[in-house]
Amino acid sequence: MLTLAAARELLSAEARPLPTVTVSLENAVGCRLVEAPCADIDLPPADVSVMDGYAVRATDVAAGCRLPVVAEVRAEQPPALLPPGTAARIFTGATIPAGADAVIPQEQATRRSDGTVELAPVEPGAFVRRQGELCRVGAVLASPGDEVTPQLVALLAAAGASQIQVVPRARVAVLSTGSELVPIDKRPAPGQIRDSNGAMLAALAQRARFPVTLVSHAPDEPDALRAALEHALSTADLVLTSGGVSVGDHDLVPQTLECAGAQLLFHRVSIKPGKPILAARRGPAWVLGLPGNPVSALVGWRLFGRQLGQALSGVPGALNEQPETGTLAQPAINDGTRMIFAPAQLQPGLPLPAVHILTWRGSHDVVAVARASILAQLDAEIRLSPENRVPFYRLD
Numbered sequence: 001m002l003t004l005a006a007a008r009e010l011l012s013a014e015a016r017p018l019p020t021v022t023v024s025l026e027n028a029v030g031c032r033l034v035e036a037p038c039a040d041i042d043l044p045p046a047d048v049s050v051m052d053g054y055a056v057r058a059t060d061v062a063a064g065c066r067l068p069v070v071a072e073v074r075a076e077q078p079p080a081l082l083p084p085g086t087a088a089r090i091f092t093g094a095t096i097p098a099g100a101d102a103v104i105p106q107e108q109a110t111r112r113s114d115g116t117v118e119l120a121p122v123e124p125g126a127f128v129r130r131q132g133e134l135c136r137v138g139a140v141l142a143s144p145g146d147e148v149t150p151q152l153v154a155l156l157a158a159a160g161a162s163q164i165q166v167v168p169r170a171r172v173a174v175l176s177t178g179s180e181l182v183p184i185d186k187r188p189a190p191g192q193i194r195d196s197n198g199a200m201l202a203a204l205a206q207r208a209r210f211p212v213t214l215v216s217h218a219p220d221e222p223d224a225l226r227a228a229l230e231h232a233l234s235t236a237d238l239v240l241t242s243g244g245v246s247v248g249d250h251d252l253v254p255q256t257l258e259c260a261g262a263q264l265l266f267h268r269v270s271i272k273p274g275k276p277i278l279a280a281r282r283g284p285a286w287v288l289g290l291p292g293n294p295v296s297a298l299v300g301w302r303l304f305g306r307q308l309g310q311a312l313s314g315v316p317g318a319l320n321e322q323p324e325t326g327t328l329a330q331p332a333i334n335d336g337t338r339m340i341f342a343p344a345q346l347q348p349g350l351p352l353p354a355v356h357i358l359t360w361r362g363s364h365d366v367v368a369v370a371r372a373s374i375l376a377q378l379d380a381e382i383r384l385s386p387e388n389r390v391p392f393y394r395l396d
Contacts, residue, residue: 001270008319011265011311012311015311017032017311018168018170022166024163025163026153028164029150032144033144037140037159042132044130046095047095048075048093048095049091049128050127051103051105053103053107054067054069054090054119055082055088055100055102056082056087056102057084060084061120063120064118067116067119070088071089072090073094081097101125104119104126169313170308171210171237172240172309174198175216175241176198176216176243177217177218177241178220181193182194196366199215201242201301204301207396208310210238210309213236214232216231221252226260229241229256236285238287240288241287245291246276257289262280262287267289270338271339271341273293274291274297274363277290277296295343295365295369299375323393324391326346326374326390327349327353327388328376330356332378334379336381340378342360342378343358343360344372344376352389374393374394376390376391
């Protein structure tokens with residue numbers, strides 16, 4: 001049985017970013033850059049006015065002087081020539097006329113009925129954004145591996161990067177297994193339960209910004225499970241299964257994957273809950289088999305599913321993630337040999353946030369799942385007192 005670190009190392013050694021694609025800028029948010037985009041123009045592309053006001057030569061302006069207003073310059077107009085001894089009405093974003101070197105805000109000017117404007121002295125460069133002060137043509141705007149954020153979209157759009165090469169976000173399919181499962185809109189009969197894991201895993205994948213291609217269910221029947229797995233593998237880069245990965249007579253996922261030609265990387269990790277978790281690969285598609293209890297499924301997703309999806313999506317070091325550290329709010333004991341990941345809540349604190357481990361009744365405790373904001377890591381054979389430091393993983 002592998003440790004958490006060893007299982008992650010196996011995944012890290014095998015998981016490669018998905019093939020790159022060229023997408024329009026508006027479809028690139030959340031993806032990772034493959035190449036460094038460069039500016040195709042200076043930003044700003046010309047000297048422009050910061051304010052509504054009057055463009056002037058600074059040498060022409062003295063205290064209380066008046067200059068004739070000979071032109072009006074709007075943002076959409078091409079640059080003009082400003083004759084010496086004159087002023088031009090100018091608006092925010094408009095190109096500074098040739099010859100002008102400063103702008104006087106309209107609040108500091110008095111327009112007269114004779115077509116002149118009374119102005120105060122001004123320094124050269126006042127209220128002028130200089131051409132290229134943000135970046136010059138050819139400047140590198142971001143690095144390979146950077147995430148395309150909405151803010152980066154603004155810069156790339158201004159610099160003309162309408163099409164960019166990226167690693168796409170991994171597509172995720174969710175497949176719940178178990179003949180006892182019924183849809184969430186159906187009232188369970190005796191012996192049945194609603195498919196809460198399918199809904200949770202799909203929501204977790206969506207929150208992590210992975211496109212969810214499929215949410216489905218298969219009974220504990222070899223042919224039906226094989227068909228469902230084949231369909232899921234055809235639609236996604238990462239298939240999350242729930243249930244059927246333990247050692248019972250009806251836990252059919254491992255052997256079904258082998259029959260489907262998948263290569264098993266590992267099966268069982270020394271964690272609690274979630275020990276039966278497995279990882280497999282068939283061609284470019286991955287399968288992460290999660291146990292059927294909700295806390296186990298949540299732990300498997302957070303420790304492996306999200307990180308594997310990020311690795312496939314080109315996130316550097318995704319499978320080398322280290323936990324954060326908090327201060328324990330109450331005593332905690334782990335007398336076992338497996339690392340425990342306990343549902344917990346995080347509250348502000350100094351110098352570290354406070355970790356409150358929730359009361360939970362086992363891996364089936366969907367109430368604790370709903371209340372948890374973090375997973376607290378309790379190492380094997382450890383006894384902790386309040387104020388001891390404890391590692392944790394955020395769930396959002």
